Amino acid sequence: xxxxxxxxxxxxxxxxxxxxxxxxxxxxxxxxxxxxxxxxxxxxxxxxxxxxxxxxxxxxxxxxxxxxxxxxxxxxxxxxxxxxxxxxxxxxxxxxxxxxxxxxxxxxxxxxxxxxxxxxxxxxxxxxxxxxxxxxxxxxxxxxxxxxxxxxxxxxxxxxxxxxxxxxxxxxxxxxxxxxxxxxxxxxxxxxxxxxxxxxxxxxxxxxxxxxxxxxxxxxxxxxxxxxxxxxxxxxxxxxxxxxxxxxxxxxxxxxxxxxxxxxxxxxxxxxxxxxxxxxxxxxxxxxxxxxxxxxxxxxxxxxxxx
Amino acid sequence: xxxxxxxxxxxxxxxxxxxxxxxxxxxxxxxxxxxxxxxxxxxxxxxxxxxxxxxxxxxxxxxxxxxxxxxxxxxxxxxxxxxxxxxxxxxxxxxxxxxxxxxxxxxxxxxxxxxxxxxxxxxxxxxxxxxxxxxxxxxxxxxxxxxxxxxxxxxxxxxxxxxxxxxxxxxxxxxxxxxxxxxxxxxxxxxxxxxxxxxxxxxxxxxxxxxxxxxxxxxxxxxxxxxxxxxxxxxxxxxxxxxxxxxxxxxxxxxxxxxxxxxxxxxxxxxxxxxxxxxxxxxxxxxxxxxxxxxxxxxxxxxxxxxxxxxxxxxxxxxxxxxxxxxxxxxxxxxxxxxxxxxxxxxxxxxxx
Amino acid sequence: xxxxxxxxxxxxxxxxxxxxxxxxxxxxxxxxxxxxxxxxxxxxxxxxxxxxxxxxxxxxxxxxxxxxxxxxxxxxxxxxxxxxxxxxxxxxxxxxxxxxxxxxxxxxxxxxxxxxxxxxxxxxxxxxxxxxxxxxxxxxxxxxxxxxxxxxxxxxxxxxxxxxxxxxxxxxxxxxxxxxxxxxxxxxxxxxxxxxxxxxxxxxxxxxxxxxxxxxxxxxxxxxxxxxxxxxxxxx
Numbered sequence: 001x002x003x004x005x006x007x008x009x010x011x012x013x014x015x016x017x018x019x020x021x022x023x024x025x026x027x028x029x030x031x032x033x034x035x036x037x038x039x040x041x042x043x044x045x046x047x048x049x050x051x052x053x054x055x056x057x058x059x060x061x062x063x064x065x066x067x068x069x070x071x072x073x074x075x076x077x078x079x080x081x082x083x084x085x086x087x088x089x090x091x092x093x094x095x096x097x098x099x100x101x102x103x104x105x106x107x108x109x110x111x112x113x114x115x116x117x118x119x120x121x122x123x124x125x126x127x128x129x130x131x132x133x134x135x136x137x138x139x140x141x142x143x144x145x146x147x148x149x150x151x152x153x154x155x156x157x158x159x160x161x162x163x164x165x166x167x168x169x170x171x172x173x174x175x176x177x178x179x180x181x182x183x184x185x186x187x188x189x190x191x192x193x194x195x196x197x198x199x200x201x202x203x204x205x206x207x208x209x210x211x212x213x214x215x216x217x218x219x220x221x222x223x224x225x226x227x228x229x230x231x232x233x234x235x236x237x238x239x240x241x242x243x244x245x246x247x248x249x250x251x252x253x254x255x256x257x258x259x260x261x262x263x264x265x266x267x268x269x270x271x272x273x274x275x276x277x278x279x280x281x282x283x284x285x286x287x288x289x290x291x292x293x294x295x296x297x298x299x300x301x302x303x304x305x306x307x
Numbered sequence: 308x309x310x311x312x313x314x315x316x317x318x319x320x321x322x323x324x325x326x327x328x329x330x331x332x333x334x335x336x337x338x339x340x341x342x343x344x345x346x347x348x349x350x351x352x353x354x355x356x357x358x359x360x361x362x363x364x365x366x367x368x369x370x371x372x373x374x375x376x377x378x379x380x381x382x383x384x385x386x387x388x389x390x391x392x393x394x395x396x397x398x399x400x401x402x403x404x405x406x407x408x409x410x411x412x413x414x415x416x417x418x419x420x421x422x423x424x425x426x427x428x429x430x431x432x433x434x435x436x437x438x439x440x441x442x443x444x445x446x447x448x449x450x451x452x453x454x455x456x457x458x459x460x461x462x463x464x465x466x467x468x469x470x471x472x473x474x475x476x477x478x479x480x481x482x483x484x485x486x487x488x489x490x491x492x493x494x495x496x497x498x499x500x501x502x503x504x505x506x507x508x509x510x511x512x513x514x515x516x517x518x519x520x521x522x523x524x525x526x527x528x529x530x531x532x533x534x535x536x537x538x539x540x541x542x543x544x545x546x547x548x549x550x551x552x553x554x555x556x557x558x559x560x561x562x563x564x565x566x567x568x569x570x571x572x573x574x575x576x577x578x579x580x581x582x583x584x585x586x587x588x589x590x591x592x593x594x595x596x597x598x599x600x601x602x603x604x605x606x607x608x609x610x611x612x613x614x615x616x617x618x619x620x621x622x623x624x625x626x627x628x629x630x631x632x633x634x635x636x637x638x639x640x641x642x643x644x645x646x647x648x649x650x651x652x653x654x655x656x657x658x659x660x
Numbered sequence: 661x662x663x664x665x666x667x668x669x670x671x672x673x674x675x676x677x678x679x680x681x682x683x684x685x686x687x688x689x690x691x692x693x694x695x696x697x698x699x700x701x702x703x704x705x706x707x708x709x710x711x712x713x714x715x716x717x718x719x720x721x722x723x724x725x726x727x728x729x730x731x732x733x734x735x736x737x738x739x740x741x742x743x744x745x746x747x748x749x750x751x752x753x754x755x756x757x758x759x760x761x762x763x764x765x766x767x768x769x770x771x772x773x774x775x776x777x778x779x780x781x782x783x784x785x786x787x788x789x790x791x792x793x794x795x796x797x798x799x800x801x802x803x804x805x806x807x808x809x810x811x812x813x814x815x816x817x818x819x820x821x822x823x824x825x826x827x828x829x830x831x832x833x834x835x836x837x838x839x840x841x842x843x844x845x846x847x848x849x850x851x852x853x854x855x856x857x858x859x860x861x862x863x864x865x866x867x868x869x870x871x872x873x874x875x876x877x878x879x880x881x882x883x884x885x886x887x888x889x890x891x892x893x894x895x896x
Binding site: 158161164165167168171172174175176177178179180181 | 731732735736741743746747748749750751752756759760761763764806810
């Protein structure tokens with residue numbers, strides 16, 4: 001049972017971060033390699049709030065949202081928008097994405113080192129220990145947070161005029177601007193939300209695993225697997241993708257590490273990787289890109305023929 | 308004086324390794340338009356095969372206890388001892404040492420080429436963004452497997468590699484680096500010949516004219532496979548050289564940061580221009596080595612390398628914005644005549660459609 | 661006059677695609693812009709809308725010189741352009757598309773959408789569908805509706821029947837005729853299918869290789885056997 005709960009908590013983190021990865025992918029069609037580092041920023045914001053302000057990490061969720069959201073927004077305004085305006089192609093944007101990743105991760109290392117020296121306490125490999133033996137409270141909180149965020153994001157994107165405009169602007173920028181939608185602002189808001197959600201995911205990380213400046217980067221594989229699984233251009237596909245990836249990784253390694261295989265649990269990342277590779281080879285546009293109707297009709301025809 | 312000499316030797320050694328990496332990426336991306344965001348994987352492939360085999364091979368000759376070599380739990384502990392003993396043995400047998408040096412380079416190149424052919428499977432099928440994601444995570448997975456599968460390079464502890472130049476005594480380091488420079492220079496010549504051959508022109512045609520290239524049909528697929536195989540073979544050989552130079556292979560060193568550095572070199576120097584890629588490599592390695600030398604003099608509460616990476620990241624982004632063609636832009640040459648391109652790359656095979 | 665175009669020369673960047681085109685259009689009138697492929701029909705309307713480079717000439721909208729205005733400034737004055745491709749938001753539902761079309765309209769948006777649906781009733785049963793699931797004809801209808809929501813004074817339609825099956829194309833043309841009847845709007849209709857377009861037009865402009873070879877009464881164009889058989893594929 002504990003394994004299932006752990007898998008759920010892990011999936012919540014993946015889901016929250018993959019939604020943002022998909023959202024930023026839609027705006028500029030660039031895979032944001034720095035998205036994992038936005039998760040780390042969220043984790044460090046929570047740590048800083050807990051250590052310096054003395055509040056519980058949960059209370060730092062809004063702060064983490066703002067910190068990571070601002071980092072994402074800055075990368076949009078300082079890196080991607082200027083390049084996009086210069087007519088940069090996809091490879092250029094990807095090189096920039098890789099550079100941004102290096103900058104953020106190296107800055108996090110610097111931050112961790114500086115804080116360690118100046119506060120005389122460890123800022124690497126930290127964990128949030130819960131008081132009073134409520135071992136699973138973060139599982140409950142992360143699940144509720146994930147559900148609330150998914151619902152409110154859905155309502156925002158589908159039930160508010162501004163949310164619909166945001167979807168319109170990222171889908172067809174030229175038509176949207178002809179209609180009077182501020183496309184640039186819509187993109188900026190997308191990056192803000194994407195970064196913010198990664199930050200929220202980051203708050204839950206240190207409850208599970210010792211966190212350091214590399215933690216978020218290591219998550220990137222899972223986020224990509226989840227986003228591709230859900231279809232890189234479908235925001236809520238990432239929700240399903242995230243839960244599938246998170247659950248199959250944790251539950252999968254639980255099964256594989258037991259008898260008869262006794263595999264080392266360190267091979268965990270191989271599970272999302274295998275899913276990603278298989279997916280890219282059979283359905284490069286993700287599950288939402290599969291032409292289910294055609295596939296089903298072909299299958300049913302096959303049944304008729306054989307029967 | 309001696310300090311300066313050893314600094315220059317180190318510079319030459321790292322430069323010859325990164326020159327090969329930068330040139331291989333320049334071949335793939337600068338000339339062929341194939342964005343390889345998994346460079347570190349092929350580099351690691353060469354390093355891992357050297358780490359896995361060299362110490363064991365050498366240990367067989369001087370008659371080390373076989374269980375120390377074949378029992379992973381023992382090899383994990385005794386590999387440094389074996390490597391040191393191996394170095395001592397090879398000191399008396401320069402011919403064998405040089406043969407092993409060549410063999411390791413060939414093996415590294417072979418493993419690199421193999422991985423390159425493997426990577427060409429997604430490379431001919433996926434769009435750049437999906438391909439980039441696939442290659443970057445593939446590289447990470449290789450690292451994760453290497454750090455957990457101990458028989459390969461002893462997991463997180465790493466494996467020691469014997470010194471193949473111990474026979475040269477006090478000149479050991481000099482001759483080692485000299486051989487590396489020789490290998491690297493040979494690569495430069497090889498790549499220069501390649502990019503000026505009909506193959507090189509076909510490569511640029513593929514990069515510049517997606518539509519025209521598509522009509523070339525099967526040739527493009529083959530061209531991509533070939534290019535990734537060659538580029539990755541060079542990266543693999545560089546990895547092997549890296550392992551032999553440092554005398555150790557640690558899996559966790561092979562992170563995507565290495566890929567970033569190679570991209571930085573190529574973009575900074577000028578994609579599509581080999582001299583540019585070399586200049587980019589020299590600039591980066593020059594600053595990097597100088598920083599390592601003077602690190603202890605800089606009073607910072609953190610590792611100065613992180614600051615260097617941050618600055619380099621910013622520099623690369625600024626380059627993309629203000630000088631995307633790099634310091635030494637590609638020279639537009641007569642190679643651009645379309646008729647020449649199409650006749651060359653079709654190579655007399657069946658006409659499209 | 662609603663729109664006056666005087667000796668317009670335009671193209672893309674330094675390249676000139678159309679030269680010395682002049683015409684005028686009154687409110688409630690329908691002008692068909694005809695001509696073979698590559699004759700500059702689309703460039704002409706794009707230049708009018710500010711989406712192509714104007715080299716010389718003037719464009720007056722309700723007497724005001726709008727030659728140098730940006731597309732969204734023209735849109736604000738009531739000039740609405742429906743491009744041939746990518747003219748709806750595929751991932752949005754029909755309802756969401758209509759709401760987006762009226763993004764800058766305030767409270768009266770719902771009423772306006774209702775009015776447009778009166779005009780294009782088949783859309784009513786498609787309101788919940790995502791646009792990418794619509795047929796070609798339904799998509800064009802949606803694009804038309806999105807333009808109408810914005811209560812245009814001048815409506816520019818760039819080949820609305822391209823790649824539609826003939827009966828569907830006829831239906832769309834019929835709807836355009838109906839729009840002209842019920843709305844006080846001037847329409848420029850760029851069309852490949854000359855016969856279909858001329859059947860509902862007041863005036864016609866024939867373009868050949870970037871030059872205007874005919875401008876005048878639509879019915880008279882059909883009687884010009886030299887032009888109609890050569891350029892319009894219409895046999896008289």
